Each structure stands twice: as C-alpha cells, then as structure tokens.
Amino acid sequence: MIQPHGGKLIKRIADNEERDFILSLNLKRIYIEKDEALDAEKIAIGSFSPLEGFMDREDLKSVCSHLSLKNGIVWSIPILLQIDDPSHLKIGEKVLLVDKTDNNPVAVMDISDIYKLNKKEIANTVFGTLDENHPGVKRLFSKGDYSIGGKIKLLNRPSFPNKEYELDPEETREIFRERGWKTVVAFQTRNAPHRAHEYLHRLGMEIAEGLFIHPIIGLKKEGDFDSSVILKAYQILINSYYPHRKVLLAGLSTSMRYAGPREAVFHAIVRKNYGCTHFMVGRDHAGVGDYYDPFAAHKIFDEIPDIGIKIVKFYNVFHCDRCGGIVSENTCSHPEEMITKISMTKIRKALSEGKRPPSTMLREEVADFLIENFNLVTEDYR
Ligand SMILES: [Zn+2]
CATH class of the missing domain: 3.10.400.10 (Sulfate adenylyltransferase)
Structure with missing residues (x-):
C-alpha cells in the first residue's frame, strides 16, 4: 500500500x-x-x-x-x-x-x-x-x-541560529497559494551558491512557476559554510540577478545526515510537505567524500514508488570556454581542456586566501561577500 x-x-x-x-x-x-x-x-x-x-x-x-x-x-x-x-x-x-x-x-x-x-x-x-x-x-x-x-x-519551539529565516510547511504552502504558483520546484543545498547552482536555479524557474530555495541550516560537518553566511550569500544572488516574483528563500533547520541517495529521497519527501511539486537532484546529492556513486541519488528514485513529487535529475554541470557559458554533459561534449569544473573545494580555497575565484565559477558580488565573511563550521557536528 x-x-x-x-x-x-x-x-x-x-x-x-x-x-x-x-x-x-x-x-x-x-x-x-x-x-x-x-x-x-x-x-x-x-x-x-x-x-x-x-x-x-x-x-x-x-x-x-x-x-x-x-x-x-x-x-x-x-x-x-x-x-x-x-x-x-x-x-x-x-x-x-x-x-x-x-x-x-x-x-x-x-x-x-x-x-x-x-x-x-x-x-x-x-x-x-x-x-x-x-x-x-x-x-x-x-x-x-x-x-x-x-x-x-x-510544547515549545527549540532555539537555533537563523530561525528567523525559517518557514513552516503551512506557511510556505500559503505563500505558494498567494503567489498563484501551481508548480514549485525545490532546490536543496548546504552551500553558498556558485554558478552551477545558478544554472540549476534558472532551469528551475523555466520549468516551474516558482523556485523554492531551501538550504539546510541545521548541524553540518566541519568545513561547511556557516548557515547565516549561506543565507546572506543567497540573498545577494537573488537580489542581484533573479526575478523576485519567482523565488522564495527559507532555511531548514535539520541536520545534514550525508546519507547520499537515501537522503535525496528524504529531502524530496520533506519538500513535498512544504508544498513543492518538483525537486531537483543533482550529482552526488547529500554525498560526502566518495562514499556514494555520484548518480546513486538518481537511481534510487527508479527503485521506489512515486512519492508524489516530480524528481528533476541533473547531471554534471560545468563551464565550457567554447560554448561560452555554463552547460551540462547533456548540452556540451567539448573536450576536457575547454571545461572548467565548478568545485566548492576550489572556491573555498581561493576565498580563504582572499582571492575572487573566476566569475565563471562564482558571481563577484557573492565572492566579495564570502571573502569578507569567510566563516566555516569549525566544531565538528555539534
Ligand atoms: Zn561546450
């Protein structure tokens, strides 16, 4: 049943x-x-x-x-x-x-x-x-x-940093109704937004009436960005580039579990509860290190029954010099020397040295903010 x-x-x-x-x-x-x-x-x-x-x-x-x-x-x-x-x-x-x-x-x-x-x-x-x-x-x-x-x-709400950025499922459902969004695509993240994320956001805004950006702001692992920094970086990106009428940003204070494919299913069910109709699953969703096949989080949805939210699967997204923009393995087949992989590890390293990563990886507005507010989770999982 x-x-x-x-x-x-x-x-x-x-x-x-x-x-x-x-x-x-x-x-x-x-x-x-x-x-x-x-x-x-x-x-x-x-x-x-x-x-x-x-x-x-x-x-x-x-x-x-x-x-x-x-x-x-x-x-x-x-x-x-x-x-x-x-x-x-x-x-x-x-x-x-x-x-x-x-x-x-x-x-x-x-x-x-x-x-x-x-x-x-x-x-x-x-x-x-x-x-x-x-x-x-x-x-x-x-x-x-x-x-x-x-x-x-x-009985009482637990206290937690950045709670003011959260919305209850009842509230997001109401906002979606008020805005007349019949289709809403949810974007899960635990990171500051780079250009590959932006590409996915834009695709999300093409396929659905609304984009719900819903970063996890619960407990994370050492080396992840502090949640308040992530939320503000998103506000900068949204204010600088996105049509406000198409986007809603809110935090979700639950821990990252780093369970890869199983967590992708969990994340999808949770977003369904917030009223979303579509959920994006990219490469190595909720993965950590190399514990999971990068596309296991796609395959798992073929093994379970329909959970009532449409899964939008994305593959490798990168910058291609020849194409002159962000593309994916579905839309570009140029050789590796023309490709710039967009990796948060590389971005973090540049930012930690006070350097702006190339604008093909990170928007300058976001880069400047992250350099000024370089704040990673240092205490491991507490
Ligand atoms: Zn290309």
Whole structure:
C-alpha cells in the first residue's frame, strides 16, 4: 500500500492550555541534543509528515530494509531518539523531552517502544559504510546504544541560529497559494551558491512557476559554510540577478545526515510537505567524500514508488570556454581542456586566501561577500 505524501499535513503541536497542563505534571525529563530537538519540531510542524514521533523498532527495521515505514509509506532515513540508558523508563510512560543546551522542554512523548540498536546494521544500510570518518556514521555511533519510540507533541519551539529565516510547511504552502504558483520546484543545498547552482536555479524557474530555495541550516560537518553566511550569500544572488516574483528563500533547520541517495529521497519527501511539486537532484546529492556513486541519488528514485513529487535529475554541470557559458554533459561534449569544473573545494580555497575565484565559477558580488565573511563550521557536528 503506497500512500501519498504531504496531502494533509500531520501536525503535533500542543495549544497553550495543553502545554501548561503537561508542564504542570512534573513528568520525567529526558535531556536531548539540539539535532533531536530540531527533529521533534520538524515532526510536529509537519516537515516530516507522516511521522508523528520518533521511530519504534518496527518502523526502523522497515525503513532500513524496505525504504518505507511499517504502514507502507515511503521513508528512507531513520528518525531516532537515541539514549544511553533506558533502565529508568517504561513503555506507556509520558516523558518530557528537554533540550539540554538551554533546558527548554521542547516536547512531550508517549513512549511506545524501548529497544537496543544494531548500529552497525543501521550504518551499513543507511550510509553504506561503517567508516567513522563518515559524519553520519560518526553521529550515529556517538549517540546512545538504545532508542525510544513514540508519538510526540511540541510544547515549545527549540532555539537555533537563523530561525528567523525559517518557514513552516503551512506557511510556505500559503505563500505558494498567494503567489498563484501551481508548480514549485525545490532546490536543496548546504552551500553558498556558485554558478552551477545558478544554472540549476534558472532551469528551475523555466520549468516551474516558482523556485523554492531551501538550504539546510541545521548541524553540518566541519568545513561547511556557516548557515547565516549561506543565507546572506543567497540573498545577494537573488537580489542581484533573479526575478523576485519567482523565488522564495527559507532555511531548514535539520541536520545534514550525508546519507547520499537515501537522503535525496528524504529531502524530496520533506519538500513535498512544504508544498513543492518538483525537486531537483543533482550529482552526488547529500554525498560526502566518495562514499556514494555520484548518480546513486538518481537511481534510487527508479527503485521506489512515486512519492508524489516530480524528481528533476541533473547531471554534471560545468563551464565550457567554447560554448561560452555554463552547460551540462547533456548540452556540451567539448573536450576536457575547454571545461572548467565548478568545485566548492576550489572556491573555498581561493576565498580563504582572499582571492575572487573566476566569475565563471562564482558571481563577484557573492565572492566579495564570502571573502569578507569567510566563516566555516569549525566544531565538528555539534
Ligand atoms: Zn561546450
């Protein structure tokens, strides 16, 4: 049984009265990390619809082996609440999930399952590796050996930098309606925009009535650009070059998981929930290092049922001197000596030395801003 995603948003938010009542109960507290507090929020506001809570063992097993929840709905990424020691907890208990960074009681949870994780099996199926240099594997292994599952309800929004740039799925759907966009293509990114991204944005604006640029601003890995820098770089690009009536920019505070093809499916489902009709998947989507075949994130969509959002696949995009612009392997076959690959690694290196990369790679306005605000994530995954 395959069910559509993102028809009706499933929301799990307590109203003020309910929140006050729950907080008055003096429930047992579970202290959670920021990424889990953000996951709880995303479950509650419908970004992760149809999830209603953290996964129990049946959903986890089904996601790992069948790319679907136990009810048959396609889902590709485990959404877990890992804990070290569950001995003080019991099934059927209501607990408060408290953000340990600021003692904010984020959500209430009805525990329906407590189980030990087989982390190696999860790492192997979700990330395709046991290598702890992989940031997703590292995160999974560094958290608790047990997991608790159960429905949640949001009590308070978690705090996080750049939250003012976020929109809830309900809000983006409303904006798309107001603007009369019947087709909206979503662009996922975790990076500052370079010319190959721009090429994809323009193609997006050609094929759909609206372009939704939705950078991940949650926890990322060491060496990625700071999220506020990415958002401002996007504003500069949009203000300098794009027709405002065609573009919406908002942040998405969820962690990057670097799960390649599985994360591409997850990203598509999430954007469907925000009201998008199309989702762009480029080369090595959500990849890291060389853990994934660069086109595995394309192929996976051929292996799963229709998830109700059209996948727009892109291949290698580069600058060609002979063609005189940004092209792709679908539109240019000139030899390598005429080609400039546009790589964020090269761009970052130039910027770190205070140099503008060639304008064939990065817009000058964006380059100048990034040189002035060269700010990378330095603390690894925290
Ligand atoms: Zn060419």
